[in-house]
Amino acid sequence: MPSDRAVRISHSVLFGLTLLVSIIALIISATLVAHYNNEGYPPVHTGAYTARIRILLVASVWTVFFGIILTVGFQLLGTHLAFGILSHLIPTTIGFILYLIGSASLTGLTAKIDCGKSGDGFSRCGVVKGLVVVSWIDTIILLITLIFLITLAFIARGRYGVHKSTLYAD
Template sequence: MANERAVRLTHSILFTLITLASIVALAISASLVANYNNYGYPPVNTNAYRDRIRICLAASIWTTFIGLVLTVGFQVMGTKVAFGILTHLIPLIIAFILFIIGAGSLTALTNGTDCGSAEGGFDRCNIVKGLVAISWIDTIFVLLALIFVSVLAIKARGGFGARKSTLYDA
């Protein structure tokens, strides 16, 4: 059985970091979508920028929502199966997939772009690169949370199993 205090502390730190990084990514991607919808997307790869920034927006909305729900829910009802291992794993896997798709594809699109040059840069280029950075940071935080919950799920296999276990049962 895992130390309850260590699980609670690790969960609080990880999910607070995830939530904060997701709120920053949400603000950046929402401002980019609003700006580009009003003034037009970059002249090169217009649909590519639109789609990739919107994937990052969807990933940050999803991760902010689950981060808030799982953080508050675990603190209030951490001993209930409703906020158990499986309840953490599924939304984290979805968040990880969304962020990997968004951050990876936006990185590939902006990799050769020089925001300082007149021919390579575009409006809000540095902000798009900032979105790439915060998306990768959030991806790393979600991966760390996935590893944390997966280790607890593996430890819980000896007891009730991952479906019926809380994070404390591991």
């Protein structure tokens, strides 16, 4: 079983990275939504861009909100059941699914678009492509975080039975 210190450091690094990248995705997606709401969405696939960018906005808000709660809460009250394995798995899984849906769908929509040749018809094309990259990075970090949490859950269950539900190795 990993030591308490190893769990605390791993948790801080993983959730810190998740929080940092999610804040970047939040800023990018919020500015895109604000810009496109004022100026209008790109003329090609207007409704498609609206939905996909907003999914990534929701994913980033979700992940930032729960990332702050879980990071601060775990550092202060790590042995409390409120910050146990299940309370980490559920929001992380939902965030991962939201990012995966948004990243994959926006990638599929923008994969064949060359921003240099799109002209004035697609304003902020480079920013949309940047959002795709950042959202994929956050999806990968969330996947690594999920693997970490599931591994800890199996280790805790094998060692302590079903009653052990905090991330610590008491």
